[in-house]
Amino acid sequence: MSMLEARGLEVSYGQIKAVKGIDLNVNPGELVCLIGANGAGKTTTLKSLAGMLAPSAGDIHFEGKSISGRASHDLVRRGIALVPEGRGIFGRLTVEENLRLGAYARKDTTGIRQDMDRAYDLFPRLAERRRQSAGTLSGGEQQMLAIGRALLSRPRLLLLDEPSMGLAPILVQKIFEIIRRISAEGVTLLLVEQNAKLALEVSHRGYVLESGRVTLADEARALLANPRVRQAYLGG
Amino acid sequence: MDIFTQQIINGLVLGSIYALVALGYTMVYGILELINFAHGEVTMFGAMIALAVMGALLGTDLPGILIVLMGLAVAIPGCMALGFAIERVAYRPLRRAPRLAALITAIGVSIVLQNVAMLIWGKQYISFPPLLPVVRYEILGATITNLQILIIVLSCLLMAGLLWLVTRTKLGAAMRATAQAPDVAGLMGINANTIISITFILGAALAAVAGVMVAAYYGLAHYHMGFLLGLKAFTAAVLGGIGNIAGAMLGGLLLGIIESLGAGYIGDLSFGFLGSHYQDVFAFFVLILVLVFQPSGLLGERVAERA
Numbered sequence: 001m002s003m004l005e006a007r008g009l010e011v012s013y014g015q016i017k018a019v020k021g022i023d024l025n026v027n028p029g030e031l032v033c034l035i036g037a038n039g040a041g042k043t044t045t046l047k048s049l050a051g052m053l054a055p056s057a058g059d060i061h062f063e064g065k066s067i068s069g070r071a072s073h074d075l076v077r078r079g080i081a082l083v084p085e086g087r088g089i090f091g092r093l094t095v096e097e098n099l100r101l102g103a104y105a106r107k108d109t110t111g112i113r114q115d116m117d118r119a120y121d122l123f124p125r126l127a128e129r130r131r132q133s134a135g136t137l138s139g140g141e142q143q144m145l146a147i148g149r150a151l152l153s154r155p156r157l158l159l160l161d162e163p164s165m166g167l168a169p170i171l172v173q174k175i176f177e178i179i180r181r182i183s184a185e186g187v188t189l190l191l192v193e194q195n196a197k198l199a200l201e202v203s204h205r206g207y208v209l210e211s212g213r214v215t216l217a218d219e220a221r222a223l224l225a226n227p228r229v230r231q232a233y234l235g236g
Numbered sequence: 237m238d239i240f241t242q243q244i245i246n247g248l249v250l251g252s253i254y255a256l257v258a259l260g261y262t263m264v265y266g267i268l269e270l271i272n273f274a275h276g277e278v279t280m281f282g283a284m285i286a287l288a289v290m291g292a293l294l295g296t297d298l299p300g301i302l303i304v305l306m307g308l309a310v311a312i313p314g315c316m317a318l319g320f321a322i323e324r325v326a327y328r329p330l331r332r333a334p335r336l337a338a339l340i341t342a343i344g345v346s347i348v349l350q351n352v353a354m355l356i357w358g359k360q361y362i363s364f365p366p367l368l369p370v371v372r373y374e375i376l377g378a379t380i381t382n383l384q385i386l387i388i389v390l391s392c393l394l395m396a397g398l399l400w401l402v403t404r405t406k407l408g409a410a411m412r413a414t415a416q417a418p419d420v421a422g423l424m425g426i427n428a429n430t431i432i433s434i435t436f437i438l439g440a441a442l443a444a445v446a447g448v449m450v451a452a453y454y455g456l457a458h459y460h461m462g463f464l465l466g467l468k469a470f471t472a473a474v475l476g477g478i479g480n481i482a483g484a485m486l487g488g489l490l491l492g493i494i495e496s497l498g499a500g501y502i503g504d505l506s507f508g509f510l511g512s513h514y515q516d517v518f519a520f521f522v523l524i525l526v527l528v529f530q531p532s533g534l535l536g537e538r539v540a541e542r543a
Binding site: 050051052071072073076077081082084088090091092093097100101102104105149150153 | 406409410412413416417419420421422423424425426427428
């Protein structure tokens with residue numbers, strides 16, 4: 001059974017329909033990516049899955065229960081975390097405070113402490129800067145903080161929106177290494193990326209979005225070899 | 237008697253009260269970018285509720301200080317409920333409306349509350365019963381009363397408590413996160429509506445204490461007292477940098493001192509032409525100066541830096 005399943009998902013901004021009936025599913029343990037051009041509806045899809053936008057039609061099921069229309073603060077408690085586009089760091093809070101807020105919904109003090117240590121293990125840079133206000137971090141460090149913070153909610157499903165955006169190539173490599181590691185630790189991931197090549201290389205499966213619709217869905221390897229995908233998203 | 241020291245003392249007392257009320261303005265602004273103009277009226281309700289309770293207990297042979305404390309003990313939860321209700325009824329339905337709508341609503345709530353208070357307690361001034369025996373102390377050539385000391389100390393304790401809450405606790409971090417990016421705070425599992433309610437409730441509790449302080453200090457309360465007090469506290473919040481909690485404290489104390497010194501020296505400065513009843517002019521003079529020359533206030537960030 002799928003962990004996450006969306007059927008006929010539609011999301012609108014006022015009169016404008018950004019997502020026009022998407023079907024997608026993510027199985028437990030999978031790493032799935034959504035690729036597509038700017039404005040294809042990737043971020044909108046992710047936001048509605050995380051409860052930041054209410055779908056105007058369709059259904060979303062998570063672990064067998066309907067979650068459409070649920071607010072994000074509720075979904076975190078059910079095990080869905082989103083690293084939003086642009087990272088969403090609380091710049092005036094310290095690095096440590098940002099991380100701690102990731103565990104806001106949890107009550108298990110010892111577990112939180114262990115997970116804080118794990119986050120600092122995963123991102124030693126953050127440990128060095130724990131008392132610094134997060135707004136002073138570089139873009140790459142902020143992305144690490146955003147991912148670390150999302151992990152502190154102990155998600156079963158982690159949604160990542162454009163984790164490579166605005167980062168130097170060496171940092172992009174680093175972030176993808178970490179994504180692979182999180183996946184290997186058993187967290188199910190749904191990844192939205194402009195960098196289709198990198199995304200497909202780490203993913204098991206992928207969906208191609210065009211103007212709010214899924215136009216292709218396949219194994220990541222097959223998509224990488226697909227001439228249409230190669231031409232449109234992988235630079236020929 | 238040293239007039240300068242005396243005016244500083246008076247200014248600190250007044251300023252601590254302004255600071256307590258200013259915190260309510262600034263906390264709500266920090267989260268909703270809304271000027272809650274009804275906040276002055278919450279302060280007034282604090283004074284009125286406390287006086288009503290104290291009036292009812294006057295005949296009993298309870299000690300005076302206990303009667304005052306019981307007045308406070310009813311006024312605080314009363315104002316908390318009022319603050320909560322104002323947000324739920326008047327502001328929440330307008331969360332996505334243009335900001336002007338919320339601002340006009342705030343003024344409307346303020347008028348409604350004044351009239352409700354007038355209907356309940358009448359138009360006359362209500363005097364604060366002489367429950368607290370006045371003790372005067374001499375300090376550096378000036379006089380300070382036990383009530384003045386109490387007001388300053390209690391205000392400082394409350395402000396220190398609030399600072400601790402906001403900077404050191406999980407709830408405080410959630411409040412700051414919600415103020416900065418409510419959508420992302422939601423992703424952390426923070427329910428923004430709960431945080432907003434708590435903000436209103438905290439501000440109202442401080443306002444209740446401030447209202448009782450004002451009534452005790454001037455010995456009077458009146459259904460209209462929240463209006464000017466609210467405007468001055470708002471000025472204090474702007475002076476410190478609206479949205480900034482430490483700024484509201486600083487702005488409140490500074491405004492109290494400016495007003496007090498101004499009132500003390502205006503006679504000399506204008507060669508006897510203007511008297512100390514022009515005290516209120518200074519607050520608004522300060523407001524205009526701040527808005528013209530430093531709109532972000534003393535500790536506020538530049539508006540452009542707000543994400």
